[in-house]
Amino acid sequence: MRAVRVVRHGRPTEVIEVQDIPVPDVEPGGVRVAVSAAAVNFGDIARCRGGIASVMAQPPFTLGMDVCGVVDAAGAGAEEWIGRRVVAMCALSFGGMADAALAPVSSVFDAPSELDDIEAAAFLLPFHTTYLALHLRAKLQPGETLLVVGGASSLGTAAIQLGAAAGAHVIAVAGGREKGELCRKLGAELAIDHLSDDIFEQVMAHTDERGADVVCDLVGGPGTETIWTCVAYEGRYLPVGFNDDPESGFTGRPLRKVSMGNFSVVGVLLAYMPASLGMRQFGVVPTPPERGEEVHAALGKLVAEGAIRPFIGRRISLGQVAAALEDHEQRRTRGRTVVDLSLPA
Ligand SMILES: NC(=O)c1ccc[n+]([C@@H]2O[C@H](COP(=O)([O-])OP(=O)(O)OC[C@H]3O[C@@H](n4cnc5c(N)ncnc54)[C@H](OP(=O)(O)O)[C@@H]3O)[C@@H](O)[C@H]2O)c1
Known part of the structure; x- marks a missing residue:
């Protein structure tokens, strides 16, 4: 499958390649999404450059925190998701800019029917984070x-x-x-x-x-x-x-x-999962998973009422991710940049 890979740390246009890599296997409690659209995040820049990010990785790795697509495989306990059109935050916030991506069920939600795949990919992370911030926290x-x-x-x-x-x-x-x-x-x-x-x-x-x-x-x-x-x-x-x-x-x-x-x-972190002692030791207290469904339902209502709609600044191909990251870094973007997997890389 195609994947946007960071092959070493550095400037996005110098270290990002679209490569052919194996399709990942699902794990218990998780799903695999056949990705139709994935979003670009500011945090991808630090991951690429080796700067400070909430979750970091050593290259090579695949970029991509959040996606829209259809679940094509599920691990034990996640079978109910097979065949559903979803939006998802990827496992450890990596791997979304690829033909297939893995996500834990606590970060998988039905895609709002009012939004097409590009809009749905643009919707999840910004609206969940700011809803948590404005309503649950502040x-x-x-x-x-x-x-x-x-x-x-x-x-x-x-x-x-x-x-x-x-x-x-x-x-x-x-x-x-x-x-x-x-x-x-x-x-x-x-x-x-x-x-x-x-x-x-x-x-x-x-x-x-x-x-x-x-x-x-x-x-x-x-x-x-x-x-x-x-x-x-x-x-x-x-x-x-x-x-x-x-x-x-x-x-x-x-x-x-x-x-x-x-x-x-008032702090806020978009991460729906049970808190473990290991996480707490590092000062990370995630949002309880059941809150994710609550937030998604409230947002779905606002989408259906026409009160909110993701603003998409650009739709790009996998091959344009590196340049797009530099545009985000140089303040040349407005709203969300979404990778359309149906475009040739
Ligand atoms: N707490 C959480 O759980 C959580 C979850 C998701 C994201 N985040 C964070 O939310 C922030 C926003 O992410 P995003 O993806 O929405 O960002 P983005 O769309 O890439 O934002 C780009 C804009 O940020 C502004 N900016 C200010 N200082 C900048 C600088 N030194 N360099 C580049 N841009 C600068 C610029 O707008 P102007 O030209 O108007 O100044 C620029 O156009 C990120 O820091 C991300 O890590 C937090």
Whole structure:
């Protein structure tokens, strides 16, 4: 089968090859998906370059965290999934950009019938992550103000829509006019251009100097403390992503500023699985698997109502993944990039 392989760590266009590799075997409690579409994630860049990512691997390995396709094989205990059209997060977040990919059942869901395969592949990871963040973790309320930092990113385009669907006043931060326009189209009342605007001044002016009740930050890095000044009294700050941080958020931040700001820092991790002691020892506490179905059902309802729809910036072939990763790295993308397996590599 065809697979997008990282053959050594380095610049995507120099170390990624489309190779022919054996079809993987299923394991107990897991399924194999005949992949029709797979999504590109910012985290793939660090994996490729050998930078800091939540899950890392030594080359050679196949990229691809999330897919849409049909289950063509199932391990013991997962037989009920055979033949179903699904969206899935791949085992250890690798292997999706290939003709077949493995996934544990706790990360496999029926694909929403309203979405075609490309849209369904674009839907899963951004909407599940930001739903967990806004609703289960930050408990966003109608009428509250939500600030989405990195509004035109894949996850940002989902967070804006979920915020608007929840009846929140959404403010987005993005770089440049086109990205701002996209954020407004998706439901942001205000799009702040971080290339030309003062983020603090704009947020304060828009919120009668209250600040944002919930902040969904997909960027982190040097701007974090400025973003913290935008959080309302008793607000919730969600450090969801770290696009502007080569240390991927592992650098320290002055907690005194959280204390002075009277707000909460609320973590979120998209990983549906039972917590093991081994994981806990490394500080990883995943979301209980049953929550995944709950979130998927709530999102499915919003899709059916037309309240949310994944925003696809580009549809590419397997052979275009390396260049697409560099485009994500250079901020040249909007929304999600999806690999269409029906296109010749
Ligand atoms: N917590 C979780 O469970 C979880 C799950 C999934 C993803 N994530 C994280 O969520 C974040 C967003 O992922 P994504 O796939 O949505 O990202 P993406 O679509 O690739 O985002 C790209 C955008 O990020 C912004 N950005 C800010 N600083 C940047 C920098 N130094 N270099 C490149 N881009 C920068 C740029 O927008 P502007 O030009 O507008 O600034 C750029 O266009 C990632 O950090 C990812 O690891 C977390």
